[in-house]
Amino acid sequence: MESLNSLLDGTVVSTCLFYLFATFTLVCAALVVANPFSRNPVTSAMFLVLAIISMAGLFLLLHAFFLAAVQILVYAGAVIVLFLFVIMLLEIKEELRRRINLFGLFAGILSVGLIVRLFLACLHQSPVTSAANPSIEGDTASLGKLLFTQFVLPFELVSVLLLVAMVGVIYLSSKDSKSRISASSSGTEPGVGKESSAVSQSPNTSTAASTQTKH
């Protein structure tokens, strides 16, 4: 622990590590958003893993040891696996190149550039208050103490939120709710016979595909 702290606070080493991790995070994030070599969502997910892991390195440099571990466990371990699982389940083909909407491209780049400009102007013109020598340690014991004293109500509410999310996901992905929705939609809309038959045909084939992948 002592050696780790001395490594993190040694000015030259920590500065080099900061620039290394920051560059790696930004490059991987750029490759998530726009990869010139591949349009496959799996590639984006893999670069998202790399960006998240190097961001855990940035958390380590900020002495947030517990959050770095949680970041790797939850994001790289659970969220990305969920993403990859859905990508494989949906069997999305490589994205076809479509005509780029020039107005959308221009508007997107313009708005993002203005937002970056606003952020940097805020950063440079308002005084950033920071302690003279930061000495806080985000280890598990101090964070847990705070979590079970001052933040105990939000902590319990988050557990309720997880329960609600779990029930919601189970309801959304169960077969019963799907057939009920399609039955009610076809029952109340008699005028769209051709469309609804085409729509009700597609769920059957996709469920057949999903049950095949499950087995």
Added chain:
Amino acid sequence: MNVGLEQFLTVSFLLFALGLLGVIMRRNLLVIYMSLELMLNAANLALVSFSRFNNKLDGQVVVFFIITVAAAEVAVGLALIVALFRKRPTAHVEDLATLKL
């Protein structure tokens, strides 16, 4: 040259801008969702660096809650995408432009 709060905040802003660019410009539903995660992570980085350089641990507790909520949000969102895909097998947002499926 010492690394201070401003450097960390700059990284966080650039990361947020990259995520926003992905949300605006990409048309694949799943990639848009990943860019959303990038924006959440940028906010997390800003909160942790504020917490470190102001000697208060509250920011890290908030980040802990954000990570939990983000995990729940990803689960619900991906379930919605799967349910949508069953109705209409495409992941391209321009094919999902109608209100009625």
